[in-house]
Amino acid sequence: MARPQRTVVDACTRDGRGGSPTTVVIDDATLTDDERHAIASTAGTSHTAFVDTSAADAPAVRFFTTEGELTNCGHGIIAAQAALLHRSGAAQRHGHQRAGGRTFATTATRRPDGIEVWFDQGIIALQDGADAASSGIIAALGLTQDDVIADDLRIASPGTPRFLVPVHDRQALLSMRPDFARLAAECRRLGYLGCFTYALSPTARTATARMFAPAIGVDEDIANANSAGCLAAHLLDTSRHGDIKVDQGDTLGRPSTVLAAATRTRAGIAARIGGRARC
Structure with a gap:
């Protein structure tokens, strides 16, 4: 062959x-x-x-x-x-x-x-993530309850659920040191692909993010486009705009950017995702 x-x-x-x-x-x-x-x-x-x-x-x-x-x-x-x-x-x-x-x-x-x-x-399904926050998943991320914005914790699924975890500022995000073995176990127990942690800019038009998915063999993802779409859906759902530019990969020396735009449809909130690639 x-x-x-x-x-x-x-x-x-x-x-x-x-x-x-x-x-x-x-x-x-x-x-x-x-x-x-x-x-x-x-x-x-x-x-x-x-x-x-x-x-x-x-x-x-x-x-x-x-x-x-x-x-x-x-x-x-x-x-x-x-x-x-x-x-x-x-x-x-x-x-x-x-x-x-x-x-x-x-x-x-x-x-x-x-x-x-x-x-x-x-279509992206959204649900409140407060119950997940009471599990060990926040600690497994290397965060405390004071580090996260509890009202914006969400579970989002464009087909596979992941935990959206907002933190108060970019410094807290970039200094995270998850326990990957514990996080993998928590994600498998809860049925999540991984955890998309992010910090919004003051205008909420841009975000810095990190995606941790050790349960699927990727401790930290350089770019996670589907999660950017999930974030856009969450922003639209919480009475904000649905357009976002998400930067990832800086902690890994591979800067990446994903664009996402969410809209309301009869079937629910849908997102469109964009990015550039080099072959």
């Missing part, structure tokens, strides 16, 4: 640098899941996106980490769409992508500093 084509894409770059290195494997339809897991385990990146292009108008994409398969991955979608546009040689690509039983509308456009990708995240 021929070795599938692999590309490492820096997803969600900031000003043309940084971003989350993501392996994209094209035309993998003949691979077994064990082979996909083996590739993800040795790729040297936190996430690997496997793209089946047999349906050219809506390629199916699956995501793996060293721990196994994920239902979805926002920065993986950005990486996959950037790789497909790069491979085509076109200036722009409009289409759809299938992942986790859902179909996402996508747009990829060449820019001077990379490829800009936007995708429709879909």
